[in-house]
Structures are given as C-alpha cells and as structure tokens.
C-alpha cells in the first residue's frame with residue numbers, strides 16, 4: 001500500500017503521495033466510501049485498518065455511543081466558542097467535541113472561571129480542550145503573557161504549541177512563546193506574547209529569576225500530563241513554585257490520563273477548590289485498542305515474532321518500547337537489516353535531536369519508532385496503528401508500571417482509531433507482570449500465536 005500512487009475503488013478515487021506522510025491526499029468530503037465489488041471493499045477495509053484512510057465513519061459512530069469517551073450531545077457551536085476558534089476547530093477536521101471536551105469546556109469557560117482537575121483516556125482530546133480554554137480567555141489586545149501551560153517534556157511542549165498555532169490560526173493577534181531549554185532570551189526581555197508554553201524549570205526561571213513576565217497577570221495556568229510530570233525529579237516542586245507566584249484569581253487546570261494516589265495528591269496541591277472529572281479504573285483503557293500477548297523464550301524469539309507480525313499485517317506506523325537502550329539499539333539494527341525504515345529514540349539524546357526524530361516519524365519518514373522511555377509519552381502520531389511492548393514496563397523495583405503501560409498503548413487508537421497493542425512475554429516473571437497489569441485494569445489480554453499467520457491477520461481485521 002505504501003507504494004501505491006492511485007486507487008480507483010468504484011467511483012471513489014484515492015490518491016496517495018508517499019512523501020505526504022503516507023496519507024491519502026484526496027479524501028472525499030462524504031463519510032461514506034462507496035465500493036462496487038467485494039475486492040474493492042476488501043481493499044478499502046485494508047486501507048482503513050492500516051489507517052491510511054481516515055475513518056471518519058468510526059469516529060461518528062463512537063460519538064453517538066454514550067459509552068464511548070468520544071460521545072457528545074453538544075456541538076462546538078453550543079459550547080459558545082469564539083467564531084475565530086470555531087473556524088480553527090473545523091479547519092482541523094473536528095466535527096463534534098469528545099466527552100472530555102464537552103464536559104470540561106463549559107466549566108473552563110464559565111464566569112467566574114472555575115478550577116478543574118480532569119482525567120480522560122489517552123488520545124481523547126484533552127490537549128485540544130485546554131488549548132481552546134486558553135485561547136478563549138486571552139485578550140489579544142493586551143501584549144503580555146496571560147496563559148501559562150506547563151508540559152513535562154520539551155517534545156510535548158512543542159506538540160501542544162503546534163495545536164495552539166493550528167487552533168488559533170484565525171486568531172492571528174494571539175502569539176505564543178516557548179519557555180524551553182535552548183530558547184535563550186536576553187536579560188531584561190519583557191514578553192509580549194499572550195501564551196507561554198514550556199517545561200517547569202525554564203518556566204520557573206522566566207517568571208521568577210529573569211522576570212520576563214509578570215506572573216500576577218496570568219489568568220489561566222494549565223498543567224498537562226500531571227502523571228508524567230511527577231515522575232521527573234524536580235518537576236513537581238518547580239510546578240508548585242510557579243503556581244505559588246500566580247494570583248488567587250488565576251484559573252488552574254490540571255490534566256492527566258492516570259490518577260494514582262501520588263498524582264492525586266499533587267493535583268490537590270496545585271488546584272484549589274477544583275471541579276473534578278475522573279474515570280473509573282476499568283474505563284481507563286480504551287476498547288478501541290485491542291491488547292494481546294505473545295509467549296517467547298528469548299530476545300531472538302521476540303524478534304522473530306515481531307517479523308511474523310509484520311509479515312501478516314499492514315502496519316502504517318508502529319512504536320516499539322524496550323527496557324534498555326542496549327536492547328533498543330540492537331532491535332533497531334535488526335529491523336533495519338530486515339529492510340524497515342527505523343527511528344531510534346532514547347533518553348541520552350539531546351532534546352533537539354529527540355524532537356527531530358519525533359518530527360521525522362510524525363512526517364512518516366520512518367515507519368517504526370524504537371524507544372526506551374518517557375520522551376515518547378503523550379506523543380500524538382495519528383498513523384500509529386500498532387504498539388509493541390518488546391519489554392513490559394516495570395518500575396525500578398521490577399514491579400509492573402501500570403501508568404507507563406497505559407501511556408504506551410495510548411500511542412495508538414488515537415481519537416477513535418482502532419489500535420493494536422502487543423506485549424512480548426519472555427519469562428515467568430514477565431508473565432506475572434502481565435497478569436498483574438490485566439488485574440489492575442480489569443481487562444483481559446488475549447494470547448496471540450505469532451506462528452499462525454491467519455490468527456495474526458484475524459486480530460487486525
């Protein structure tokens with residue numbers, strides 16, 4: 001599929017330019033794909049499964065299902081967004097809000113402003129929700145920072161910044177600046193941008209040490225991916241110190257995909273008198289992501305299983321998580337030898353290098369991303385149809401890391417897309433870890449026999 005240039009299916013023509021992220025560049029406005037024969041239908045199904053065609057049908061169905069996190073009863077118009085923002089939302093291809101957007105936006109846009117602690121599954125539109133809230137509150141005629149958004153990593157700050165730029169594209173007076181390492185401003189600078197987005201350390205320096213802006217004038221403070229934030233040494237304290245500089249009237253918003261007790265305690269310290277949107281444990285995993293495990297005996301067997309999976313199904317893009325840099329390096333080498341276009345991302349790389357790797361992957365220049373760690377958390381790449389846990393996530397004591405599991409599998413199945421998560425189990429210990437993960441989320445993870453190609457094909461259908 002990745003090589004096809006043009007496809008005629010019934011009266012629908014799909015053209016693909018591989019240099020454009022492998023996405024079809026001509027997608028009919030209508031949500032119905034008409035197919036006149038079975039071969040064409042099966043071809044189209046494969047395209048949809050491999051995420052090469054944006055399956056808007058599926059999103060629409062989910063948005064009408066009250067049990068889905070994408071369910072909404074209201075339209076964006078009913079959420080009373082400014083016309084320029086509505087235009088931005090529609091230009092991004094959003095038709096209706098998701099559940100978190102529909103529930104959180106009225107609270108965030110209320111007068112007087114209300115504080116919020118919100119949880120929603122990965123890929124259900126939290127970022128879009130708080131970006132809309134920030135853009136709704138800024139006064140573009142005032143040339144100083146009014147909204148702060150703190151993200152746990154450089155990559156996520158850049159990603160969120162892009163969403164702000166896209167959503168705010170018709171609101172051109174609103175400007176954005178990145179408080180991230182590497183963006184060095186001369187002493188004495190007074191920022192004119194209305195939105196500052198960055199990582200906690202640099203943000204703290206900018207408002208505390210360098211006084212690039214006056215924290216007392218901030219109207220909205222957003223803390224994104226709170227669970228990832230508290231995993232990084234120092235981020236929790238830095239975030240709290242920033243929050244302490246803000247006026248009492250400032251609206252505090254905190255988002256997270258998971259809420260272990262530690263996240264909860266942190267959230268309560270940051271957000272006084274909050275409205276709370278919280279999920280039940282069994283709602284945390286998405287039904288659109290199918291989860292499997294594969295039994296192996298060694299690293300080489302795991303690699304063979306991976307090759308079998310690649311041999312049986314069309315994978316638009318995949319993310320593969322390993323426990324150590326050594327395994328990740330080895331695996332990336334083996335996959336390259338097999339002819340895959342592989343990107344390797346690991347913690348010892350410079351932040352700029354990491355951002356460049358993610359950008360290339362997002363553009364579809366590489367189809368497989370092998371990675372070890374947190375810099376892949378929260379990364380939103382629509383085309384990721386498969387996540388492989390080459391090694392299961394464990395904490396430093398070797399216990400299952402449920403939070404990381406959820407973040408990893410959440411890289412697929414973005415906004416209603418179907419996703420596959422495959423876990424490689426290679427010992428009694430890792431089987432034990434997998435069982436605990438199943439128990440924690442109260443979700444069965446089925447066994448997959450990767451020697452049986454038909455069975456692999458079936459799970460992707």
Ligand SMILES: Nc1ncnc2c1ncn2[C@@H]1O[C@H](COP(=O)(O)OP(=O)(O)OP(=O)(O)O)[C@@H](O)[C@H]1O
Pocket residue numbers: 093094095096097098101120121122123124125126127128129257378379380382410414415
């Ligand atoms: N209402 C909507 N309609 C269609 N697509 C949407 C809508 N809201 C968000 N999206 C898209 O869905 C994807 C996931 O959204 P977003 O990144 O905001 O989710 P998230 O909950 O912040 O994810 P994570 O927990 O992984 O950070 C993005 O590609 C975004 O453009």
